[in-house]
Amino acid sequence: METIATFFKVSLPEYLRSLPLPDTFWGFLTLAGKDWLYILPAAGAVGVVAYFVVSKIKSQCESCGDTIVNRSVMKDQEKVVHSYDMEDLADSVAFCRCWRSKKFPFCDGTHNSHNKVTGDNVGPLCLSKKSKGSS
Numbered sequence: 001m002e003t004i005a006t007f008f009k010v011s012l013p014e015y016l017r018s019l020p021l022p023d024t025f026w027g028f029l030t031l032a033g034k035d036w037l038y039i040l041p042a043a044g045a046v047g048v049v050a051y052f053v054v055s056k057i058k059s060q061c062e063s064c065g066d067t068i069v070n071r072s073v074m075k076d077q078e079k080v081v082h083s084y085d086m087e088d089l090a091d092s093v094a095f096c097r098c099w100r101s102k103k104f105p106f107c108d109g110t111h112n113s114h115n116k117v118t119g120d121n122v123g124p125l126c127l128s129k130k131s132k133g134s135s
């Protein structure tokens, strides 16, 4: 444990103080090859830490969009459920699957603007009754 403490309290600060970092960004252009070799471990460590931080932030942002599908329909309910008797439905009906319709659970065409804005490809579930005797 003492070795680790010595590394973080003594060796690492001494190494960081001794890095040949220039005063300006353009000063990096004047560094010699041995200076770059001396900086390489620190630059690598910073790169690895930055990679993991960016990856973590990126993975959280990607999942943010997936957490909520329903943004406005019956938000006061614990669960949105609609039940219909098939006999009571019109001969053809389109159910919304984008959760943006003002007439939810029925499609009102809002998915078209949603798809245009987001690049998504959602559309309604269309049901139609076959009339008896037709094939």
Ligand code: FES
Binding pocket: 095, 096, 097, 098, 099, 100, 101, 106, 107, 108, 109, 110, 111, 112, 122, 123, 124, 125
């Ligand atoms: S409005 Fe939602 S699928 Fe058409």
